[in-house]
Amino acid sequence: MPKTDSNVSRIYAALRRMAADFELKPDERINESALSQTLGASRTPLREALNRLVAEGFLTFQSGRGFFCRPLSPAAVMELYEARVAVETETARLAARNATDEGRRALSGLLDEMAEEYAASEDAARLLEMDEAFHLEIAALSGNGELCRMVENLNDRVRFIRMVFMSRMAASGAPRLAAHRAIAEAINRGDEAAAAQAMRSHIERRRGEAAEAVRTAYSRIYVPEDGS
Amino acid sequence: MPKTDSNVSRIYAALRRMAADFELKPDERINESALSQTLGASRTPLREALNRLVAEGFLTFQSGRGFFCRPLSPAAVMELYEARVAVETETARLAARNATDEGRRALSGLLDEMAEEYAASEDAARLLEMDEAFHLEIAALSGNGELCRMVENLNDRVRFIRMVFMSRMAASGAPRLAAHRAIAEAINRGDEAAAAQAMRSHIERRRGEAAEAVRTAYSRIYVPEDGS
DNA sequence: GCATATCAATCTGTATACAGCTGACAGGGG
DNA sequence: CCCCTGTCAGCTGTATACAGATTGATATGC
Structure with a gap:
């Protein structure tokens, strides 16, 4: 062996x-x-x-x-989004509290890198990957390994649905980028409440679209690849 | 078989x-x-x-x-308490938003039952059990199964440490009961922000004692049963 | 024609066997 | 005296075998 x-x-x-x-x-x-x-x-x-x-x-x-x-239903996806709100508002809050100067610079740097590619790329998978990297970086800045694990798990479980979002709305990455900037700035200011609130509204904004996305998702899962 | x-x-x-x-x-x-x-x-x-x-x-x-x-260290326990704050502030918030009248009555009822036993009982295990039941009930009222799972998992992982707290401070159940009442009342009023804030301070109050409790916990784990 | 009972094919749940890896210790060389 | 290396016991990682459960289909009675 x-x-x-x-x-x-x-x-x-x-x-x-x-x-x-x-x-x-x-x-x-x-x-x-x-x-x-x-x-x-x-x-x-x-x-x-x-x-x-x-x-x-x-x-x-x-x-x-x-x-x-696992089942895929609007209700289940909603629950995952609510769980993301719970966990990630706290990672944002703790990041604002605990992040080192070095960490804050890293977050800003990550955002700058993303800004370029956001404008250029229309690859939904790549956009999603960057988005997740941003959220994970904040979790890392919180200094809490347990919360990192949770963020990673929840990200992985909603990835499929988020992918459906992304490729449907295509090039509307700009508002997301703005929201990310708002979160990062609050963290860099050390403003815990603002960071938490920015993260909350960022995630909740997408939550309502879950029902619609699940329907689209089903068609993707069951309709054969268009290459056939 | x-x-x-x-x-x-x-x-x-x-x-x-x-x-x-x-x-x-x-x-x-x-x-x-x-x-x-x-x-x-x-x-x-x-x-x-x-x-x-x-x-x-x-x-x-x-x-x-x-x-x-798993390891037992002050840092690890702190992380679990921070995760509890993240998850349970949101269950409290959602419970305030979503709980039915029937659910609110159930929560009040649970609290009334506990009040009697709290005064009488000095059994740390029983007190802890009631405490956990209260937190789980709020998670149930949130209507979010995912958050319920998380609360259950986190409760189970910090139970040992909480047990050490409980039996060390013995009869000081009164402040905890008051905190529970404050949380329940905010939920019953439908005041999301107050419910979340009450839950946060309730959990954070205990968090600081983690380091001390871990030291005590180690002695419990490694010192043989006192019956010897 | 519909509901129910029976049965075979299939799949899961668990025990067991064994190959390869790990860690510890003894013995020899520097 | 320390370090390096070979050996060995014990443990983990995985395959396989088999017993019991489940499922779906076919047959049977009403």
């Missing part, structure tokens, strides 16, 4: 991406034997990875029936 | 309790073979449960070395 490094982490990463992208369709039952063959491993490490993903909210589990992909 | 119901969930529950109570000592390496014998099962379901607990933050994992109990 001359593997580079642990097999289960490879399986875990692959499954996590598949679940995040809804390659496993909502509520779809997972056939362990088939999946283990697809991934080139036996069921034992596969099930270990599946169990981790259940605990992280990417999958569900019913005793005796097996593992399923 | 005539088990009542799934073996892995039994193992999971047992391990979770053991980890929560630090029967597995901080950073202690877990011997899978020995533990599987203790729990009366084989290593396969044991490892599935261990993987779930890693994802939930009760254990850590190092490839090739195995599973370890």
Whole structure:
């Protein structure tokens, strides 16, 4: 067994991406034997990875029936957005309180880099990636590893929906960039309340579109690739 | 295999309790073979449960070395308290916004029941149980299942430390009860900002004591039971 | 024609076997 | 005296086998 490094982490990463992208369709039952063959491993490490993903909210589990992909519903997405508000208003607040000067400079720098690419790029995936990097950077500045984990988990679970947003509204990145600047400036001023409030309105603004986006998302998941 | 119901969930529950109570000592390496014998099962379901607990933050994992109990340090406990602030200020806010009249009555009722027992009981475990029930009820009133999960997880992970608080300061339940009343009243008025603020100061008040409590906690974990 | 019972195919839950890796210790060389 | 290296016991990582549960289809009675 001359593997580079642990097999289960490879399986875990692959499954996590598949679940995040809804390659496993909502509520779809997972056939362990088939999946283990697809991934080139036996069921034992596969099930270990599946169990981790259940605990992280990417999958569900019913005793005796097996593992399923998480459901995709407007209500579920709304809950995730509310959870993001809860966690990220606090990361913004703590970042404003705790960030070092070096950290503040790094945040501003990140924003400047993004500004250029924002104008140029129309690649939704790339825009989303930068957006997530910004939110993660703030979490890092908060100095709280637990909150970082939460932000990362929530980001990954709403990525698919956010991707649908992004590619639908295409080039409207400008308001988002402005909102990011407002958040970063509040953090750099050390204004906790303003940072928290800016983050809250930034996330809540998108929340209401969840219902519509979920409908679009379903069509993406179930309609075959347009290359056919 | 005539088990009542799934073996892995039994193992999971047992391990979770053991980890929560630090029967597995901080950073202690877990011997899978020995533990599987203790729990009366084989290593396969044991490892599935261990993987779930890693994802939930009760254990850590190092490839090739195995599973370890989570560390117990003042910094880690502080992070958990900050995460509680993040999550529970939002559950309080959402509860104030969304709770039905029936829900509000239930919360008041819960508080009234607790008031009686608070005065009478000096059982720290029972007091803590009621305290957690109050916080979980608010999470339920928020109507957000995701936030409920988070509150439950965080409560379980700080339970040991809170237990140390409780039994050290013994009969000082009165201020906590007053704080709970303030939170409940804000929720019942539908005053989101007041509910969030009351919850924040309620949790933050205890946060500072973490460092001291961790020291006490260590002595509890490593000093043998006083019955010896 | 519909509901129900039965049965086979399939899948999950768990035990067990074994290969490879890790960490500790002893012995030899610098 | 310290460090380096070979060896070995023990543990982890994974495959596989098999028992019990589930599911869906077919047959049967009303």
